[in-house]
Each structure stands twice: as C-alpha cells, then as structure tokens.
Amino acid sequence: MSTTINQPIKLAISEAHHAKLREHLFPGDGLEAAAIVLCAQSAAHRYVVNQILLVEYVDCSERSPDRISWPGTAIEEAIDLAEAHALSVVLIHSHPGGLLAFSAIDDDSDREVMPALFEASESHLTRHGSAIMTSDGAICARLYDHQLMITPVSAVHLASDELLTWQASEQGSLLPTPMAFSTEMGRHLKHFTACVVGVSGTGSIVVEQLARLGFGRLILIDFDEIEFKNLNRILNATLDDARNSTAKVARFAAAIPTYRDDIEVLTLKASVATREAIELAGGGDVLFCCVDSFEGRQVCDRIAAAFLQPLFDVAVTIPTRQISGGIAVGDVCGRVDYVKPGGSTLADRGVYTAEALRREYLQQVAPNELTKQVAEGYIKDVAEEAPSVISLNMRAASDCVMEFIARAYPFRQEPNAKRARTQFSLAAGEEEFMGETDFSCVPNPYLGRGLIEPLLGMPRFAVSEANT
Known part of the structure; x- marks a missing residue:
C-alpha cells in the first residue's frame, strides 16, 4: 500500500445531527447556547460526529449575546460516555453575531477548560476541542492534543442533498463555494479526498475524471489484476500490463502522475471486505462504489x-x-444512486438483499449447489469474456461524477432531493429519477461509528481476526 503524507484535520457531521445542533444553539432569543459533540475517528486526520449532548439553557449560569457559562457536570457526563470508545469531546457554542472565528473570550475559556478535560480523560492520545456555529449553520472547529497544542480543523463536511463544506477565512467569514465547472472549482477540489472502490471498467473512468477534475488526493482500492480481456474497457491499461498481471490500482498510480504533479494517490490491492481496506477508505471525504458484487456494495x-x-x-x-434464432439486446441500462449518511441506504433501496448476499457467497464457496450464477456479467444470459461496453461505461461513469458535481457545486434547476437515484435506458431514450422520499429508511446503527470496534459493526473485521 502506498504511504500517506500528513493531512489537514477534517470533521464530518450527519444531516440529522447538524439539524439538532442548529435548532438547539439558535433558539431565537439572540443569546449563546452550548452543546457537547462526541466524535469518533475515521482516519488519523478525520473525525466524525458520533453523539450530541445538549446543554440545557436553564443549567447555564450565564447566557448573553457574546458569552456563555455552563456547568462542569455536563462535561463530566460527556467524558464518561467518551471513555468507552476513546471518543473526542468537542465543546460547541453559538455565535449569534455571525463571527465564524474564535473570540478572545473563547480562547480564555479553552485555556481554562481544556486542561481539566484532559486531566479527566484516561487516554493521552485522544484529542479534544472546541467549535462554534453561526446562524446559517456553518461550523468552525479546532482540536487540542495532550500538550494543549492547537490544530485548526481545516474543513467541516455535511453530506445532505447538497455536499456542504465549511471553511473559515482568517477574517472570520465563510469561504464561498466556487461555481460549477470553473477553474476555481478545480482549485477547490484540491482540498478533497475521493475514495474509489473498484478500478475496472466503470471505476477506471470515474478515477480518470476525478484526477483530471482536480481532486488533491485519491484512494484506490481493488484486488484484481489487468488481463488481456480487460484491455478494451480499462483506461490507461496496456498490453504490457496484461502480460505482467499489473494490479489495476498500480496502473493508475503510475498513470496519474504523468499529467498531475500536485496529487497524492494511495492504492491498496485488496478486497474492500478487508480490515486494511476499510481503514484506508475512512480517510476519504467522498466514496465512489464501482464494484460488481453484492458484498462489495454492502461493505x-x-x-x-x-x-x-x-x-x-x-x-x-x-x-x-x-x-427466433437466438438472443437480442432488450435494453441498455445504467443506474446511479446517491446515498447521504442517515438517509436510505443501498440496502433500503434493494440494491442488495440478504438472499442475494447468501447466493453470492454460495457461488464462491460451493458453486455446484446453485443452478444459476448470481453475477452474470454485463450482458445477461450471454457469456462474454471481453464485452465491448466502454461506451456504456463512459455514459454511466460520467453520470456518476456529474452527480457529485451537481451536489458539491449546485447547478440544477430542480432540487437535488429529487435525484437520489437516476436510471437511464438507452434503448428507450429515457431517464427516470427517484427522490429520497421514494425509499423507506430504517434507523442506521452504523452511523458515525468511525473506527469503533468491531469495524462497521461486523465481527469479522475485529482486531483479533485481523491479527491472526
């Protein structure tokens, strides 16, 4: 696996947690309010909001437009909850006046509270911090280590119907979102990390677009090697790659630096259903799933x-x-699903089911027990070693990346909420869209777990198994 350089600290929050915070921190009285955010790590440089504890207004000894004082008992409760999984405690309050920066009062408060917070914590490796929110929902945060050295959180990410990123300027204002397709969009993307799982027919085209759009960091995960049958649909693949069984991720790690000298590419030749892959994927700001297995999509x-x-x-x-006389093409179809954390999952949408996972597993370990293969390739009921599908892959991969752009740098005339799923039929010349409300959604117990053991709530990825 490629090594990584030091990355700026980032924080991600779900739509539901953000809404809960905003409602509490701005009750409409123009006074500061407070809450405590417990964060799990998803990588050494990335944190995710796991829980929120609200500080009741009546428990505060002082609330004014520019100052708030609240009891230490609330912090003690937060520390008790955080210790079980070494979570970071982040103290957040509102700035009704709109300043997206820490005031001198905030600095004085941290100098008093942070030492006590670390003294009460058992782990010296866990960072704690403070944050502020303005009335428009923007968040600015900073973390402290045990020596009370400050590391600013470079960006706070919220994936809702739009992909929101809050980056504060030195003057305490919010940096604007660039216009879609502009040169500035490319510069802005340099601060983003994309993880692509599956770097084959469709995934290779997604990777090529992301690299050329301007992403500053790519994480590529794929277990497979290039074969001669892949050469008609994997970008950048060569005859020598097929002869030498070059790893698909290695091909892109070599190709991208030939046209980008300002990008970091991390690669892992492994299945996404491994502990190493999951930990590496945790460093991404956005995840592109380009696999053809049910297990891969579940993970x-x-x-x-x-x-x-x-x-x-x-x-x-x-x-x-x-x-009469054989088989003909019935349709040529593609699908792109956008899943926001806390919204309907691929499982909720029926992209994979428990039965499909079971049949796929049996196909791998006991293929003779099944009368029909689960994964039938690109063309149903036709055995094709090297299907000529690069044009179809190009269309679907373009739709996938355009979906990202439309949400990070909005340009559509209709709300993004109506595009949770896009399906196209090239035979019929039709596109269909389904919104988030078209899918049922059950509570997600894995939301904001980060690297809490067992990884993804799945015992097979526990530390003990990884080390045996």
Missing part, C-alpha cells in the same frame, strides 16, 4: 455510514430477450 454501504461519507454507487447492465 461500501457500511463504510459510508460509519465514516459519514456521501456515497455514489454506479452500475450498468444489458438485459437480453429471446428472438
């Missing part, structure tokens, strides 16, 4: 929830129909 679903990452899942298929 990506869990990763996105645990690490509070927006998930873009892409798939293509060519249904067939029986005609």
Whole structure:
C-alpha cells in the first residue's frame, strides 16, 4: 500500500445531527447556547460526529449575546460516555453575531477548560476541542492534543442533498463555494479526498475524471489484476500490463502522475471486505462504489455510514430477450444512486438483499449447489469474456461524477432531493429519477461509528481476526 503524507484535520457531521445542533444553539432569543459533540475517528486526520449532548439553557449560569457559562457536570457526563470508545469531546457554542472565528473570550475559556478535560480523560492520545456555529449553520472547529497544542480543523463536511463544506477565512467569514465547472472549482477540489472502490471498467473512468477534475488526493482500492480481456474497457491499461498481471490500482498510480504533479494517490490491492481496506477508505471525504458484487456494495454501504461519507454507487447492465434464432439486446441500462449518511441506504433501496448476499457467497464457496450464477456479467444470459461496453461505461461513469458535481457545486434547476437515484435506458431514450422520499429508511446503527470496534459493526473485521 502506498504511504500517506500528513493531512489537514477534517470533521464530518450527519444531516440529522447538524439539524439538532442548529435548532438547539439558535433558539431565537439572540443569546449563546452550548452543546457537547462526541466524535469518533475515521482516519488519523478525520473525525466524525458520533453523539450530541445538549446543554440545557436553564443549567447555564450565564447566557448573553457574546458569552456563555455552563456547568462542569455536563462535561463530566460527556467524558464518561467518551471513555468507552476513546471518543473526542468537542465543546460547541453559538455565535449569534455571525463571527465564524474564535473570540478572545473563547480562547480564555479553552485555556481554562481544556486542561481539566484532559486531566479527566484516561487516554493521552485522544484529542479534544472546541467549535462554534453561526446562524446559517456553518461550523468552525479546532482540536487540542495532550500538550494543549492547537490544530485548526481545516474543513467541516455535511453530506445532505447538497455536499456542504465549511471553511473559515482568517477574517472570520465563510469561504464561498466556487461555481460549477470553473477553474476555481478545480482549485477547490484540491482540498478533497475521493475514495474509489473498484478500478475496472466503470471505476477506471470515474478515477480518470476525478484526477483530471482536480481532486488533491485519491484512494484506490481493488484486488484484481489487468488481463488481456480487460484491455478494451480499462483506461490507461496496456498490453504490457496484461502480460505482467499489473494490479489495476498500480496502473493508475503510475498513470496519474504523468499529467498531475500536485496529487497524492494511495492504492491498496485488496478486497474492500478487508480490515486494511476499510481503514484506508475512512480517510476519504467522498466514496465512489464501482464494484460488481453484492458484498462489495454492502461493505461500501457500511463504510459510508460509519465514516459519514456521501456515497455514489454506479452500475450498468444489458438485459437480453429471446428472438427466433437466438438472443437480442432488450435494453441498455445504467443506474446511479446517491446515498447521504442517515438517509436510505443501498440496502433500503434493494440494491442488495440478504438472499442475494447468501447466493453470492454460495457461488464462491460451493458453486455446484446453485443452478444459476448470481453475477452474470454485463450482458445477461450471454457469456462474454471481453464485452465491448466502454461506451456504456463512459455514459454511466460520467453520470456518476456529474452527480457529485451537481451536489458539491449546485447547478440544477430542480432540487437535488429529487435525484437520489437516476436510471437511464438507452434503448428507450429515457431517464427516470427517484427522490429520497421514494425509499423507506430504517434507523442506521452504523452511523458515525468511525473506527469503533468491531469495524462497521461486523465481527469479522475485529482486531483479533485481523491479527491472526
């Protein structure tokens, strides 16, 4: 696996937690209010909001437009909850006046509270911090280590129907979101990390777009090697790659620096269903799922929830129909799902089911027990070693990346909420859209878990198994 350089600290929060905080911190009286945020790590440089504890207004000894005092008992309760999983305690309060920066009063408060917070914590490795929110929902935060050295949180991410990123200027104002497709958008993307799982027919085209759009860091995960049958649909793949069985991720790690000298590419030749892959994926700000297995999609679903990452899942298929004398193309289809943390998951949407996972597992370990293969390739009911599908893959991969752009740098005339799923039929020349409200959604127990053991709430990824 490629090594990584030091990254700026980032924080991610779910839509529900953000709404809860904003409602509490701005009750409408123009006075400061406070809460405590417990954060789990999803990587060494990235934190995710796991729990929120509200400080009741009546428990505060002072509330004014520019100052708040609240009891130490609230912090003691937070420390008790945090210790079980080494969570970070972040004290957050509102700035009704709109300053997205820490005031001198805030600095004085931290100098008094932070030493006591670390003294009460057992772990010297866990960082704690403070944060502020302005009435528009923007958040600015900073973390302290045990020596009370300050590290600013460079950006706070919220994946809702839009992908919001809050970065404060030195003057205490919010840096604006660039216009879609502008040069400034490319510069802005340099601060983002994208994780792509599956770097084959569709995934290779997604990676190529992300690299050329301007992402500053790419995490590429794929277990497979390049074969001759892949050469007609994997970008940058060569005959020498096929002869030498070059890893798909290695091909892109070598190709991207030939046209970008300001990008970091991390690669892992492994299944996403491994502890190493999950830990590496936790460093991404956004997750692109380009796999063709149900297990791969399930793991990506869990990763996105645990690490509070927006998930873009892409798939293509060519249904067939029986005609006299053989089989003909029935349709040419593609699908892109956007999953926001806390919204309907790929499981909720039926992209994979328990039965599909079971059948796929049996196909791997006991194929003779099944009468029909689960994964039938691009063209249904037709055995094709090297299907000529790069044009279809290009269309679907473009739709996938455009979905990301439309949410990070909004440009649509209709609300993004109506595009939780996009499906296209090239045979019929049609596109269909489904909104978030078109899917049922059950509570997600994996939301904001970060690296809490067992990873993704799945015992097979526990530390003991990884070390045996």
